Amino acid sequence: MSEGIRFVFRGEVREIDKIDPTLSVLRWLREVEGASGTKEGCAEGDCGACTVVLGELVDGSMQYRAVNACIQFMPTLHGKQLITVEDLASPDGALHPVQKAMVETSGSQCGFCTPGFVMSMFAMKVSEGRPSRDRINDVLAGNLCRCTGYGPIIEASEKMYDAGPETAFLEEEKRVVALLEGLSSDAMVETADKGRRYFAPARVDDLARVYTDNPDAVIVAGATDVGLWVTKMHKDLGTVIYLGRVKELKEMRVASGYLEIGAGVSYTDAWDEIKKHYPDFGELIRRIGSTQVRNAGTIGGNVANGSPIGDTPPALIAAGARLVLRKGEERREIDLESFFIDYGKQDRGIGEFVEMVKLPLPKAGSKFRSYKISKRFDQDISAACGAFMADIEKGQVKDIRICFGGMAGTPARAKHTEAALIGKTWDEETVKTAMAEMVKDYNPLTDMRASEAYRAKVARNLLYKFFVETSQVGEKVNTRVVGDRELAHV
Amino acid sequence: MSDRTMANEKNNAGIIQGGVHQNHLHDSAHKHVSGTAIYIDDLPELPGCLQVYIGMSEKPHAKIKSIDVSAARKAEGVACVLTADDIPGINDYSPVMGDDPIFANELVEYVGQSMFAVAADSIDNARAAASLVKVDYEELPAILTIEEALEKESYVLSPNEMKRGDSATALERAENRLKDRILIGGQDHFYLEGHIALAIPGEDDDVLVHSSTQHPSEVQHNVAKALGVSDHCVTIEIRRMGGGFGGKESQPALFASVAAMVAKKTGKAAKVRLDRDDDMEMTGKRHDFIMDYDVGFDASGRIEGIEFIQACRAGNSADLTGAIADRAMFHADNAYYLENVTIKSYRCKTNTVSNTAFRGFGGPQGVVGIERVIDAIANHLGKDPLEIRKVNFYGTTDRNVTPYYMTVEDNVIHELVVELEADADYAARRADIRAFNENSPFVKKGIALTPVKFGISFTTTFLNQAGALVHVYTDGSVHLNHGGTEMGQGLYTKVAQVVAEEFQIDNNRVKITATNTGKVPNTSATAASSGADMNGMAAQAAARTIRNRLTDFAAQKFQVKADEVRWLPGRIQVGAEEMTFPDLVKQAYLARISLSSTGYYATPKIHYDAQKMQGRPFYYFAYGAAVTEVEVDTLTGEYKVMRTDILHDVGKSLNPTIDLGQVEGAYIQGVGWLTTEELVWHPSGKLWTHAPSTYKIPACSDRAPEFNVRLWDKGKNAEETIYRSKAVGEPPLMLGVSALMALSDAVASVGGYKIHPGLNAPATPERVLDAVDRVREAAAG
């Protein structure tokens, strides 16, 4: 066990022995450190004004990721490097190429969003090569600018690459790597402040133990839900157990027909692997939150949170995913579908946590699609999210699984609709009949995202879209206005 | 995409660096990108600085039977709790009408209305204490929609009418006639920096308030009024805002007043900083409108008579609604000649937050109204809407008088539109789109070109005045101050360019300083796009006074005529002598010449009779046009803007890069308003979309992959504005209307373009899908 947290900040190891487990990185920067370059625009992960970059040693090399400082908790920085906008310019005041490009293209007007953009762009520049416009859109989806209309920022995101590699930064990196290596350990990290306790185990067995001992604790994975309980609902979470250090939960592997995704795997890390097997699920992940949210958030958390509007459960359920739960030494495996009992109620016992999500590999010839409907394409919560998995053999529906989020109190299968399709010819008439059945499956609500009528209608139409996309012969018609349009035809 | 990269701005002998018409960088750009630009929340806090939380009404309409703050007063860390009873002066922060209480006293009129404030050692303690306050409400029936308000004749101000010609007769006689109702949604400003005020108590009755405001003078007056002290006791300062867009015109007075009262009561610095949710719930937005129209037109689509009923949601108080609703009336014509026209305006009082200024100030809603009418006419006649637009454009020599009897003297809309039409290849693309739609059963494309003509000046004539203060120090460095505020629009930079030009010195010799009511008094809001027009002129006047003194001094000293003193880039030629600006300044100082001056400007020519709604409310008009192309998924109503082409007239631009930024940003903001930005109220009267998780402004990918934008190179202000430039803040917002009309065009395709989709704004995917289904059903008969 090690008391207190250690992280690299401003080139040195910062040691803090006692810290409020749910103090946000943003508040610490602004209110404790007096580092006011990082801004608060929303305190809920949606605007990106607070974007900072975390450096982390992964398999021996540094990985840099942008996250929202407003919803990340301080102790989760342990063992990482925190990079903020103040770190970019060189000591003599010369601007970093990202900053220079933003100045030269007039990428700032009021400037309040700018530090956040600079950090998102910086994370991209140190991690990947010249981006396409689509890639820029994805990298910047979590940074809102109300002034510029984005044009100059997009231009700067290209132009900054003209400056070439990050020589100075990479030089400094060597030193940071040594510092971070010094901090790496398998011991549990603990800290506490005013009676609130924080545990960050590094091994899953330690996690199982500490959670059994503290069954009232709140589990935190990426904090992209939990963070908001603190910043928006102003809740006192009491004891917190952080999963982000647990090695076993960060693993992902293909085994006996399943892609096994550890509960601590971020969207960003799961993305490529999922896309490989389910291209359209990959497209769905691209549209979950933003780069910052995907860098922190996990599929495990999306499931465990139990929300009826989480985007991965419908896709996972349609694909027939299973869930591995663990309590102490005991494990059990269930169909993910049965995990969602009712609104706000999941099949998870006291002291039990999600260990992994098992996504079956698709059968040859089966068709999978997922569709996310929201007001804005990027970084929006679904009004409805539908996923379809069908085995069509010789024009007959052998099997079909349809699951929607946003249509009921839980992610829910469309059983009546499925029944109207199974065993039938995969043609327009069958599909129209099945669409009419959907009223029996869902009784959606009206809220700020959409009306009941729209939800019902769009859900029906998505079945039709799935049919169109999977039944076309000859020249393919376009059915999509965003993303990789070819995904409609794979 | 245009290359925004700066031209090399070397100070060669020929030209100063950062003078007018140059692509001079925003003065704070290097600070923005490095996190060193200081916003109010970044100012170091004084020891003991209190954090203030404002307690809000939970009911849309209720009598307050009692407010019990006793538990809050005793709570941890609390320094003081203020209610209406604790206000030393007058309980009002309204801009005009005296109807905005700082703390609701007996009555609450919207969810989110300020009722009390708790100041504590931390915001967490202040918020926690506020939750202990017990309010006993007696609920009253609430009016939550414009329709209800119209029905109950609930208004904040009496209805208004503008009339020219005989619309009733023209309508009766017209060959074709259409009537419809248009819904136009509101819009949250979503400045990235929320409202904030930091008050620092001074001696006697003095207080300094750092306020994120576009209108320091009004904040000053309101703070003084709340404290019950004279205006001269209160100083308001603002270096920069993290965005304003009109949202920080009248409303900052509330937060500044609360902060100032806490500071004076406790003797400690006090900060009011709203978090995003509180900001969105407590503060007003763009007015949503219901518009009914009745239009008569001939076979060519020319409008013969038209009647509009414009009803807007003022919210619980008047705020600036009068002028906003007026401006909607002034822009009901947009760029079109309306011979016989009647416009009625209703300013509805509802139990929702009081709506306020927002970029365009009612103008955009007026423009959406008439553009919808044009599209309906086009669909009815089976013609290209652009053809109908052209048929109705204002003339240059005849058909050029507005419904408010102002002659349009500077009309360039034909020329500009024809140029854009060619640039954007409108006709060919429109034909291609029709062909595409024939063969694409689910994804439909649409295209539209819409113009904008926007009147520049405050329609409240006396507001069209500005002041500036320029000091020259003995080393030749210049200190510049004026009444305009910087919210990202580049005003400070432009005004500094003007001053640099006047003295023929490099821009970096001109120090831009925070707007401060102690330096330049009695200023108007930085609003109505007038910032550079007015403050540029005032600063020029101040600089010119000093320059003239220097010229006279040099002429006298070197025994030459005044016109032999020539101001060249970086130097002054005095007869045979040549000297630098600092040299001349030093000599003038030693000769006891004043090196400081104020400057003042009042916009000429304008006059307006508010009773009759006639006159010349505007000094001139700004023009522009945009073509937007969209793709719509007719199964889901989702859509994407694929291409944008903009041509906009900023006159002779003071700073093309900054102006381009304004044009692009405004267009995107306009598109957001009309597409994804939907304000939804819960049936209980609470705003349901009070954070970016639910209120969706455009993101990066919402910008069209192909985006061509150009400032009109023929542009030149017909009036003698500052270097013949034109205002740019608001007009381009209305370029976004082309996106709404392009969506309408795409939807119309499912009915063979014969049925007008009647697509309301914001055109969310839900609204688009509904319109698709409606058109399909109507087409099927």
Ligand SMILES: Cc1cc2nc3c(=O)[nH]c(=O)nc-3n(C[C@@H](O)[C@@H](O)[C@H](O)COP(=O)(O)OP(=O)(O)OC[C@H]3O[C@@H](n4cnc5c(N)ncnc54)[C@H](O)[C@@H]3O)c2cc1C
């Ligand atoms: C700006 C923003 C945008 C978003 N957009 C989307 C979106 O488009 N689509 C979408 O679906 N979601 C979206 N979300 C929510 C999404 O990010 C979360 O649901 C995320 O997947 C949760 O993962 P996490 O690791 O952050 O979980 P946390 O926030 O750390 O935890 C979430 C919940 O799960 C519990 N938990 C986490 N891991 C475990 C475990 N292993 N065992 C037991 N309990 C556990 C926690 O106790 C908590 O109750 C968004 C969030 C934000 C802030």
Ligand code: FES
């Ligand atoms: S402050 Fe908006 S994302 Fe963090």
Ligand code: FES
């Ligand atoms: S520059 Fe103002 S929000 Fe981006």
